[in-house]
Amino acid sequence: MHNKISSENIKELRSKTGAGMTDCKKALESSNGDISIAIETLRKKGLTIADKKSTRLAAEGLIESYIHAGSRIGVLLEINCETDFVARQPEFQQLAKNIAMQIVACQSVKYVSRDDIPKEVVLYEKDLELQKEDLVNKPDEIKIKIAQGRVDKRLKELSLMEQDFIRESSITVEELIKQHISLLGENIKIRRFQKFLLGEGLDSKSNTFVDEISSMIQSK
Known part of the structure; x- marks a missing residue:
């Protein structure tokens, strides 16, 4: 017998996953009200949907930039989706911001995925x-x-896609993107990025502040 699913439970699950209200309700019902199990159920469903969309052409999107406080390190990122409509959605734009911050926080990352190495x-x-x-x-x-x-x-x-997401370490960057594919209904690809580090390659400069930046970002 299922526990009664309240609207508060559904809203909480939706805020944590970005899934639709109906999907959240079904996931909670199937998990007998256990939110952690419902999250995993939605995550698996989202990944399946994302895999089906992964071969679709993604030629729209945006160029995102992130300059960390102090203007000593920054990144330019191109992230693609299928339509200009999705590119204008706040969820897609926030994803781009989060990925740009992730790149700045991960000192060793140089490639989008392992296949690019x-x-x-x-x-x-x-x-x-x-x-x-x-x-x-x-x-x-x-x-x-x-x-x-x-x-x-x-x-x-070296691979961005395999990093733990700095705002939710239980998922990787790849899983984060797949969640947004499920949420927005379009294929999403990180095409390329370029990291800029002030004084990089100059002997007189120290790069130890990158570790400080990483900890500051993760604490936000």
């Missing part, structure tokens, strides 16, 4: 790990396995 970078990281002193005397099979695990970790650090 050049093969020569992957090979370089693999060679680097295989040559480390702690692996020299290990059997080849074990050495390769350990090195591959370290490389996978490094590639994850």
Whole structure:
């Protein structure tokens, strides 16, 4: 027997997921009023819908910029959707702002996804790990396995889509985008971004303030 689902429960679930009222009600009913289970149900449903839309052309969208306080680090981001109508929606525009902030907060991120990482970078990281002193005397099979695990970790650090979302660490950036695909009904793609760091490459400059920026953003 289902617990009675109140309008407050439905509104709370909707505010947390962005899903429609009817979908929220059904998810709460199927989870017997357990909001955490309902969130997971909607998330899985959203990801399924997002996967179906992932091959559709996304040629509209916007260019978003984010300059952190102090004007020492910033980013330009191109994020695409299918229509100009969705590009004007506040949910899409907020998504763009959040992604731009995410890029600034993630010092190691250089590529949109793992698929965008050049093969020569992957090979370089693999060679680097295989040559480390702690692996020299290990059997080849074990050495390769350990090195591959370290490389996978490094590639994850380089990929924006695999980062935990700074405002909700229980989901990744990829899952965040898929949630918005489900919410807005269109394919959404991060096409490219460029990070700008004041004095980057100059010996007289220190980049330690990036860590401070990251903690400040996450505390907002």
